[in-house]
Amino acid sequence: MLNLLRKFLRPTLREQLEDGVREALRRYADRRVAPDLRVYVSTDLLPERVEPALWARDEGDHLRRFALQWAQDNGIGRAGLRIEVILLDTKRQFAFVKPVGLSAPAPEAAAPAAVGASSRPMVPQPPITRSGAAAPSPAGRGGVLLEVVNSPTLQEPVRVQGEVIVGRRSQEGVLGLGDRYMSSRHARLRAESGRLWVTDLDSKNRTYVNDQPLPPHQAHEVSSGDTLRLGTTVLRVGRLGS
Structure with missing residues (x-):
């Protein structure tokens, strides 16, 4: 009986996400513009018999x-407010909302531990090489620059040179991006003559270009400004060309 009562009183997934949205916006109540929001949901929490993409x-x-x-009811500007729902196939159930797109509050206005702030030092990321190992990054080297939009570990832009396989953690022939929602061999990046191709390697959580999933094992050429999503890591393609 007690378990049935707990189940009845448990908030629905939508109510949980609405609470997450409120909490995320509340942190920015003193800002002129509300942040964009990224919503992460485990596929195990989806209602039965629904198409995940449509949901x-x-x-x-x-x-x-x-x-x-x-935001309007609480006096927060709403220009540009955008929400992206990201579904992840994992063993652990979760649903949370993360503000993105705005810089952290100024130190004097921020709480002692600012939301989203990192205690890690800002370390420039060296270029990604064909072997997946770090290489020196002298000025004038070729390749394609990927700007970091969202990442649990990356903090500086990375440069792709030649061909590299990226995955959850570093191992022989794989460059680890430190994202636990990536597969061990998630995608192949190939830069050549100022162009960039991305190939999903049948990863568990797919590889997305501009929020569109790529079919596995088919090279897809990307353009400047395109966004790549691998797990929770989001990268934006910089200027292409020689």
């Missing part, structure tokens, strides 16, 4: 309307 789209639309109304 993510519909839930993203609902949460955006919810966020806009809440």
Whole structure:
């Protein structure tokens, strides 16, 4: 009986996400513009018999309307507010909301431990080489620059030179990006003559270009400004060309 009562009183997934949106926006109540939001949900939490992509789209639309109304009611500017729902196939169930797209509050206005702030030093990332090992990065080297939009570990842009396989952690022939939601061999990046191709290696959580999943084992050429999502890591393609 007690278990049934707990199940009845447990908030729904939508209610959990709405609470997460409110909490994320509340942190920025003193800012002129609300941050964009990224919503991460374990696929195990999805309702039965739903198409994940359609659910993510519909839930993203609902949460955006919810966020806009809440921001308006609480005096937070809403220009540019965008919500992206990311589904991840993992063994652990989770659902959380992360603010993105705005810099952290100034030190004097921030709490002792600012949300999203990192205690790690800002260390420039060397170029990615064909072997997957770090290489010196003298000025004038070729390759393609990838800007870091979101990452649990990367902090500086990285440069792809030649061909490299990226994955969850470093091992022989694989450059680890430190993202536990990536597969051990997640994707192949190939830079040649000022162009860049991305190939998903049948990864568990897929590889996305501009929020569109790539079919496995098919090289896809990307353009300047395109975004790549591997697990929770999001990279933006810099200027291409020689």
